[in-house]
Amino acid sequence: MLNATKMVHFLDMFLQYKILALPVSPTVVILLVIIISLIVIYNKKYARLYKLLDSIPGPSALPIIGNTIEINVDHDEIFERLSGMRQLWGARTGFSKGWLGSNPYIFISKAEHVEPIMGSSKHINKSSDYNYLHPWLGTGLLTSSGCKWHIRRKILTPAFHFRILDDFIEVFREQSNLLVEKLAKEVGKGSFNIFPYITACTLDIVCETAMGWQSNAQNDSESDYVKAVYEIGSIIQQRQAKIWLQPDLLFRFSNLYKRHENCIKILHNASNKVIREKKEEVQKQKEKKTNKQDNNVTEDDSSVFGRKKRLAFLDLLIEASKGGTVLTNEDIREEVDTFLFEGHDTTSAGLCWLLFLLASNQKIQDKVASELKDIFGDSNRSFTMKDLHEMKYLDCCIKEALRLYPSVPFLARTLQEDIKLGKHIIPAGTTAMIVLYGLHRDPEVFRNPEIFNPDNFLPENSQGRHPFAYIPFSAGPRNCIGQKFALLEEKSVASSILRKYRVEAVDRREDLTLLGELILRPKNGIRLKLYPRN
The missing domain is CATH 1.10.630.10 (Cytochrome P450)
Structure with missing residues (x-):
């Protein structure tokens, strides 16, 4: 996450000391103000999301590209990688997280965690994957x-x-x-x-x-x-x-x-x-x-x-x-x-x-x-x-x-509001991916x-x-x-x-x-x- 406080401090130095002794035009100042304002807004909007998702098990993600590298494999291997996240990261909790670029995903394979999403009239919007x-x-x-x-x-x-x-x-x-x-x-x-x-x-x-x-x-x-x-x-x-x-x-x-x-x-x-x-x-x-x-x-x-x-x-x-x-x-x-x-x-x-x-x-x-x-x-x-x-x-x-x-191995919804899964809060805007292939193989049920x-x-x-x-x-x-x-x-x-x-x-x-x-x-x-x- 970008550090807005440091950016504001940088702008203050820039204006006071004219870094590199370059002339400062009003256009440059306006552009810098706009950029930093956008960064502040971005941090304010996503800080809570990152904080809530950080405690959820899942593979480490890189800035911007997330876990794209993990699924950048041959076409034949993608399903195995995605369905395997349940065994690697979600076996205990029944869900795990991943990032496709900057978009957060929660992969769910436990019935009690599926119900508050699929059984609700609030989360009926399909995810952007269907676009x-x-x-x-x-x-x-x-x-x-x-x-x-x-x-x-x-x-x-x-x-x-x-x-x-x-x-x-x-x-x-x-x-x-x-x-x-x-x-x-x-x-x-x-x-x-x-x-x-x-x-x-x-x-x-x-x-x-x-x-x-x-x-x-x-x-x-x-x-x-x-x-x-x-x-x-x-x-x-x-x-x-x-x-x-x-x-x-x-x-x-x-x-x-x-x-x-x-x-x-x-x-x-x-x-x-x-x-x-x-x-x-x-x-x-x-x-x-x-x-x-x-x-x-x-x-x-x-x-x-x-x-x-x-x-x-x-x-x-x-x-x-x-x-x-x-x-x-x-x-x-x-x-x-x-x-x-x-x-x-x-x-x-x-x-x-x-x-x-x-x-x-x-x-x-x-x-x-x-x-x-x-x-x-x-x-x-x-x-x-x-x-x-x-x-x-x-x-x-x-x-x-x-x-x-x-026949359909995955179902995806965009969460319209926060939901609680176990001890974790999943923030609104996250894509909930229901992994039917894993859900149907829960040894506690079958x-x-x-x-x-x-x-x-x-x-x-x-x-x-x-x-x-x-x-x-x-x-x-x-x-x-x-x-x-x-x-x-x-x-x-x-x-x-x-x-x-x-x-x-x-x-x-x-x-x-x-x-x-x-x-x-x-x-x-x-x-x-x-x-x-x-």
């Missing part, structure tokens, strides 16, 4: 704050009502069956990467259910959209970790900028196409309805209502736009981009980790297969909503996979936390557990609006695969290199072997 998503997602439901977030949340919540989700089951069935057909070519032919198959399936599902758009990603092995999502996630992670890439001006001169802009173009072209075609469809439906009314022709409202339910998300946005007076085209695109991304990439990662863990634990996989056998017997019929609800053990497996490998054990989520074992000890879909006011949708989708896809095939792992967990970008995924995908289910 790098703005060129792509704008300020939609994921990244917005304040009044705008409240309005968007209110508009979109009805799109995920259980009655609407029930109408999506048909799409889950169609796309899951197509995935099973696509996987048939891998049966008995050695190892393959499951990620591209699952990602294409989840993209097709979210596009058709929420947008009314058939993306046909499962029939397009080289989806530009999926590749752009992967690449922009890597670019954003690099900007977050490297302070010299954070200013927009410097970023524009980097070799990443052109790739970034190309990704944005691909992603926005896709969402704009969805919106344009949907608006044209809505307009045609209005014209058709008007013509029928003019001709006194009636139709079955249930079919129309059923269709509206199936396309509820985009329908709600277009209806809420009031012809552009409430939501502009850009507003609609923000939400479409957000849900195209969150609705497929997070679910895809969750499914792949689930299949990998089951493939690595044959006894648990056999138990899931036995449950499915009890539900379906020897029939090949498609699943129903009732069937999905009866998959109790598969549900535990999905939750346990999300415990070990949460015995043998590294072991894949679906029994952790049996009712008798979940009872009394701290509500913020397990939050794969976030928690509090900003919890994930689509979590029921995601869990039903995971059950649908996973059960379809496991009824038909037995999966076997190729890699060991300890050999996988984790990439903690926007989504937690392994560097080289997940390789499995596939065999017919006897």
